[in-house]
Amino acid sequence: HMKGAIFDLDGVIVDTAKYHFLAWRELAKELGFEFTEEHNERLKGVSRVESLRILLDIGGIEASEAEQQRMAQEKNDRYVQFISQLDESELLPGVRQYLTGLRERGVGIALGSASKNAEFILERLHISGLFDAVIDGNKVSKAKPDPEVFLKGCEALGLAPSACVVFEDAAAGVEAGKAAGCSVVGIGRPDILAEADLVVGGLADLVE
Ligand code: B16
Numbered sequence: 167h168m169k170g171a172i173f174d175l176d177g178v179i180v181d182t183a184k185y186h187f188l189a190w191r192e193l194a195k196e197l198g199f200e201f202t203e204e205h206n207e208r209l210k211g212v213s214r215v216e217s218l219r220i221l222l223d224i225g226g227i228e229a230s231e232a233e234q235q236r237m238a239q240e241k242n243d244r245y246v247q248f249i250s251q252l253d254e255s256e257l258l259p260g261v262r263q264y265l266t267g268l269r270e271r272g273v274g275i276a277l278g279s280a281s282k283n284a285e286f287i288l289e290r291l292h293i294s295g296l297f298d299a300v301i302d303g304n305k306v307s308k309a310k311p312d313p314e315v316f317l318k319g320c321e322a323l324g325l326a327p328s329a330c331v332v333f334e335d336a337a338a339g340v341e342a343g344k345a346a347g348c349s350v351v352g353i354g355r356p357d358i359l360a361e362a363d364l365v366v367g368g369l370a371d372l373v374e
């Protein structure tokens with residue numbers, strides 16, 4: 167019986183991956199190499215600094231700590247420009263209906279995202295009010311697949327992990343949810359999310 171629900175952001179609530187991609191691709195272009203959508207798959211659910219490390223590795227580029235900080239900042243500035251344009255129309259199908267239904271049933275709702283821009287994105291999408299707690303990249307020190315983000319989500323909801331369900335689109339996130347002791351619903355491809363207890367195409371599939 168589900169008492170709490172913890173949602174990943176990118177890929178579950180909204181497709182921000184396309185904006186991360188555009189911002190990273192611009193940076194790669196400046197550095198003199200092409201960054202493809204296939205490369206971008208490797209960055210999903212991964213933190214900003216780790217994403218940069220992967221990108222530099224793809225480009226075969228070495229950069230000092232200070233240069234890396236500048237690059238991450240530059241990428242984020244571009245990304246923030248894109249997400250400043252977000253509105254409700256970019257909510258993935260079924261999100262508002264599913265979360266509203268959970269609230270009506272008294273289920274606690276939390277966000278569990280790696281993004282440091284999560285609060286801003288929820289505001290842009292006009293869904294901040296649907297969340298009882300927001301655990302994001304500013305509140306965790308260990309990235310998924312470490313369970314920290316979801317353990318903190320359960321704690322913020324005042325619930326045991328066994329009473330909570332995690333909704334995730336990335337393999338590392340599914341792993342993190344299981345490691346926290348939660349049930350996990352995978353959003354996306356069953357072959358990639360094999361560890362999940364259930365896999366659906368999107369939250370729309372769960373709306374009654
Ligand atoms: P930021 P999630 C993740 O969001 C994205 O999937 C990943 O591509 C991004 O690098 C990460 O957030 C950090 O985002 O640069 O905004 O702090 O899937 O954990 O909601």
Ligand code: MG
Binds near residue numbers: 175177210334336339
């Ligand atoms: Mg995600």
